[in-house]
Amino acid sequence: MxxxxxxxxxxxKWGVFNHFLNGIQNNLAYKNSMGVTTSYDELVHGFNxxxxxxxxxxxxxxxxxxxxxxxxxxxxxxNKTFDEIAGTKPGEACSTRDLIMDISNxxxxxxxxLFLYFTGDGPYKHDEIGRKFGFIxxxxxxxxxxxxxxWASVLEEYAVRYGDRISGWWIDGCYRDFLKYNDELLELYYxxxxxxxxxTLVALNDGVHKFGANFYKEDFTCGEQNTFTYIPEGRFYGNxxxxxxxxxxxxxxxxxxxxxxxGLNATKEHIVDYVEKVHAAGGVVSFxxxxxxxxxxxxxxxxxxxAIKPRN
Numbered sequence: 561m562x563x564x565x566x567x568x569x570x571x572x573k574w575g576v577f578n579h580f581l582n583g584i585q586n587n588l589a590y591k592n593s594m595g596v597t598t599s600y601d602e603l604v605h606g607f608n609x610x611x612x613x614x615x616x617x618x619x620x621x622x623x624x625x626x627x628x629x630x631x632x633x634x635x636x637x638x639n640k641t642f643d644e645i646a647g648t649k650p651g652e653a654c655s656t657r658d659l660i661m662d663i664s665n666x667x668x669x670x671x672x673x674l675f676l677y678f679t680g681d682g683p684y685k686h687d688e689i690g691r692k693f694g695f696i697x698x699x700x701x702x703x704x705x706x707x708x709x710x711w712a713s714v715l716e717e718y719a720v721r722y723g724d725r726i727s728g729w730w731i732d733g734c735y736r737d738f739l740k741y742n743d744e745l746l747e748l749y750y751x752x753x754x755x756x757x758x759x760t761l762v763a764l765n766d767g768v769h770k771f772g773a774n775f776y777k778e779d780f781t782c783g784e785q786n787t788f789t790y791i792p793e794g795r796f797y798g799n800x801x802x803x804x805x806x807x808x809x810x811x812x813x814x815x816x817x818x819x820x821x822x823g824l825n826a827t828k829e830h831i832v833d834y835v836e837k838v839h840a841a842g843g844v845v846s847f848x849x850x851x852x853x854x855x856x857x858x859x860x861x862x863x864x865x866x867a868i869k870p871r872n
Contacts, residue, residue, distance in 0.1 A: 561759040562779060565727065566801040569761060569780065570844055572622025572673060573871040574835050577805060577848040579627050579820030580607070582634045584813055585853040591822060592813075594853050600634050603853060604655035612855040613666035619865045623673035625730055625846060626663065628718065633683040636660060641717045645710055646689045653689070660718070664725040673727040676718070680733040680741065680749065680764070682711045702740025712748040719756030728761035729753045730782060730805070734774060735766055746775045763803070773800040780844075788826050788834045788845075795842025802843035808861055809850050822850040822858040828867050835868050 582600045585592045598606070616624055629635045633653040635642060637660045642653065650656050664674050681699060683689045690696035694707035719726065731749055734741050746764050753762045765782035766774040771790065773781060781797055783790075783804035792802040808831070809821030818825060826834070835845050849861045 565759045565761055566779065568673070569623070569728065569801055570795065570842070571871060572844065573839050574621065574845045574847065574868060575623035575625060576616060576619070576621045577625040577846045578851040579630070579848065580636065580851060581627060581630055582632060584820050590813055592820065592850055592852055596853065601651045601655050604636055604659050605657045606854060607659060608855040609662045609666045612663065613670055613672065615857055615862065616667070616672055617670040619862055620868060620870050621672060621865070622871050623675055623727065624663070624667060625675040625677055627677040628660070629683070630679055630732070631681070631683070631685040633686040633689045637718065639714055639717055642714045646692055648689070660722060664722065674725060675728040675730060676726055678715055678729060678731045680731055681739060682707065700738055703745065705745065708745045708748050712752040715749060716752035716755050719753050722756060724757045726757060726760055728763070728780065730763050730765070732765045734764040736774070743775060747777070750775065750777055761801070763800070772797045788830065791837055792841050792843040802841070803846065804838060804843060805846040805848060807848040808864070819848055820850055822861065824860060824864055828864045831864050832867050832869070
């Protein structure tokens with residue numbers, strides 16, 4: 561069955577990745593906020609999933625990836641396990657709206673698959689809550705098994721809730737050198753994802769440009785790049801389906817390179833040519849693009865992605 565999911569992923573050809581975070585969409589320093597700041601819970605409730613799905617469909621995206629969280633204690637869906645460990649109430653950290661379920665329901669109308677982004681370093685930026693999970697700065701001291709077990713239990717609650725609605729998980733911050741991850745620790749995340757759907761695809765990121773698999777059971781490569789230049793050598797690296805993720809924008813959003821931003825760092829012609837070459841080599845391409853707080857997109861980026869030939 562895993563191969564069937566990998567074949568389906570490959571057939572999708574390309575998809576869209578969004579950083580939807582309190583520090584971007586709720587931050588007046590960035591266009592993504594549309595000049596508005598609210599509570600985090602209000603931010604999540606204001607995300608228009610119908611508009612999002614319609615735009616993805618019109619672009620021709622085969623799948624969609626969104627951040628569940630990144631670094632902070634803000635989560636885009638309820639999670640009792642998180643609240644119990646963190647000592648928070650619904651809406652204080654985890655949104656009271658189940659944005660993941662709402663997105664899933666809309667994407668299914670257009671046959672667009674849903675992937676989720678999670679991390680391997682938890683809410684390390686929130687000192688109090690990070691301490692309760694057992695991991696804060698400086699991160700280079702490395703993670704511990706007690707931390708990973710707690711954090712994997714949060715992941716497992718989401719995985720079990722959504723089951724086969726989630727086609728795959730892209731888990732960031734699984735760095736072997738910087739965070740001291742090893743196969744034994746990574747397996748806790750891998751198994752947590754599989755609890756909800758044994759055939760869901762899992763990728764565990766070890767950093768930019770380190771192309772290939774980071775874990776021996778990995779189902780697809782994280783493939784994090786900063787430009788659209790790398791062409792894979794084949795469809796699989798070990799058992800992992802070849803996949804590349806890079807930012808399309810050209811504005812610094814404060815989270816590195818041009819992730820989650822607007823504009824274009826490549827021509828429309830290059831984007832089209834790149835996808836065709838990667839797919840011919842056996843790979844799939846994810847475009848990180850900017851998203852506004854209401855779920856709408858930059859017309860310039862939309863126009864560029866519409867130029868890609870539809871999947872077969």
